[in-house]
Amino acid sequence: xxxxxxxxxxxxxxxxxxxxxxxxxxxxxxxxxxxxxxxxxxxxxxxxxxxxxxxxxxxxxxxxxxxxxxxxxxxxxxxxxxxxxxxxxxxxxxxxxxxxxxxxxxxxxxxxxx
Amino acid sequence: xxxxxxxxxxxxxxxxxxxxxxxxxxxxxxxxxxxxxxxxxxxxxxxxxxxxxxxxxxxxxxxxxxxxxxxxxxxxxxxxxxxxxxxxxxxxxxxxxxxxxxxxxxxxxxxxx
Numbered sequence: 539x540x541x542x543x544x545x546x547x548x549x550x551x552x553x554x555x556x557x558x559x560x561x562x563x564x565x566x567x568x569x570x571x572x573x574x575x576x577x578x579x580x581x582x583x584x585x586x587x588x589x590x591x592x593x594x595x596x597x598x599x600x601x602x603x604x605x606x607x608x609x610x611x612x613x614x615x616x617x618x619x620x621x622x623x624x625x626x627x628x629x630x631x632x633x634x635x636x637x638x639x640x641x642x643x644x645x646x647x648x649x650x651x652x
Numbered sequence: 653x654x655x656x657x658x659x660x661x662x663x664x665x666x667x668x669x670x671x672x673x674x675x676x677x678x679x680x681x682x683x684x685x686x687x688x689x690x691x692x693x694x695x696x697x698x699x700x701x702x703x704x705x706x707x708x709x710x711x712x713x714x715x716x717x718x719x720x721x722x723x724x725x726x727x728x729x730x731x732x733x734x735x736x737x738x739x740x741x742x743x744x745x746x747x748x749x750x751x752x753x754x755x756x757x758x759x760x761x762x763x764x765x
Contacts, residue, residue, distance in 0.1 A: 580656070581696070641753055643688075
């Protein structure tokens with residue numbers, strides 16, 4: 539399985555600021571994803587990060603709030619903009635093994651917004 | 653109705669017990685079934701992966717899929733304190749399953765020494 543490094547592991551941010559989360563994979567992967575995990579809820583897919591084109595966002599998530607970059611096949615960033623306390627959550631990146639139809643996850647970024 | 657239903661627990665068992673974790677689903681197209689283990693402050697770690705119906709065993713862990721009942725289970729034998737974690741079921745359908753996973757909410761398990 540791929541080794542996924544996600545940074546930062548946690549952060550505390552002020553309302554109105556932004557946080558950029560990085561996801562680095564040790565091998566080239568076609569599909570990378572960003573999820574949000576809130577207490578007591580399922581993992582919620584934010585978007586699919588596409589290399590060389592705009593990310594594909596799920597219903598309820600917009601590019602202005604969650605801009606994503608995917609400059610190559612091993613790296614992606616997720617920015618959470620104009621932070622509010624409601625954005626306090628765990629954010630996870632994952633990569634897909636298309637042959638097995640499974641995903642592998644990074645360790646996550648725990649965000650707290652004051 | 654949610655695509656995937658999972659009892660959130662929490663579930664507390666003594667060390668050595670057999671643990672049964674379950675999920676039900678509504679979409680008959682699901683063919684790929686996964687169990688992830690998530691320790692506190694960590695990302696989900698793939699534990700078991702099963703295609704279609706049947707059982708799969710890996711050490712103390714057995715994954716079971718009953719597609720006729722739309723029901724999947726994870727059994728943990730001889731449970732250990734190190735098994736204390738949240739267990740998430742996930743599933744996907746068809747050829748594009750890798751980019752369309754549906755997750756349960758997770759069951760928090762505590763194994764008491």
